Amino acid sequence: MPxxxxxxxxxxxxxIIGGSLAVVVVLAIIVAIVAGGxxxxxxxxxxxxxxxxxxxxxTIDVQSAGPPARINSSVQQSVLDSSQTYVDDAILAPLEKGxxxxxxxxxxxxxxxxxxxxxxxxxxxEVRTGTLKGLKATxxxxxxxxxGDQTGKLVLVAATFGVDVSAKxxxxxxxxxxxxxxxxxxxxxxxxxxxxxxxxxxxxxxxTAAAVARAGTGAIQ
Numbered sequence: 001m002p003x004x005x006x007x008x009x010x011x012x013x014x015x016i017i018g019g020s021l022a023v024v025v026v027l028a029i030i031v032a033i034v035a036g037g038x039x040x041x042x043x044x045x046x047x048x049x050x051x052x053x054x055x056x057x058x059t060i061d062v063q064s065a066g067p068p069a070r071i072n073s074s075v076q077q078s079v080l081d082s083s084q085t086y087v088d089d090a091i092l093a094p095l096e097k098g099x100x101x102x103x104x105x106x107x108x109x110x111x112x113x114x115x116x117x118x119x120x121x122x123x124x125x126e127v128r129t130g131t132l133k134g135l136k137a138t139x140x141x142x143x144x145x146x147x148g149d150q151t152g153k154l155v156l157v158a159a160t161f162g163v164d165v166s167a168k169x170x171x172x173x174x175x176x177x178x179x180x181x182x183x184x185x186x187x188x189x190x191x192x193x194x195x196x197x198x199x200x201x202x203x204x205x206x207x208t209a210a211a212v213a214r215a216g217t218g219a220i221q
Contacts, residue, residue, distance in 0.1 A: 069152050083180075137163060
């Protein structure tokens, strides 16, 4: 289990837009985070992909500036459902159907929605990749890192997970490796993405390309 300092830094780095980081470094950090797994078996309430990819919760860790905070079952479910929506609508839907599901935009708060649906869309989604055949997808368990305020109230939850996709394109085999850190905050009764850090590597017989996108509202200082 990571130290309190490491967990806090994971949340903080998700929300602060700093200087550029090498893709390899970002992916290595998130791989280390998700590798621990966990014993939780909670599943999303709805799955909308034909690849059979279902996210599950792994390790849960919560730090607090005051009394102990916790991520209750309803918050866990909300964050897991939104993470599954991201996988279904932004990653697999474009590869299966050739289009981005419009529900993708609704998981983000207004502070990062424009970035996620505009400049960062090509990195956060597979909309430019297009339809592939023989789609196979796997995912790590979703690690949850929570942060409580001085009263013990839960104010942020970071969901960290990896997704690997293999398929066949017009030019041959395609492999996509994704590692995502989505940080959620409560807004009008919902938990929405208030910051993100996503790395992706796409490999074909012709080339390998990698990118990282990150954005935050300044909720974590």
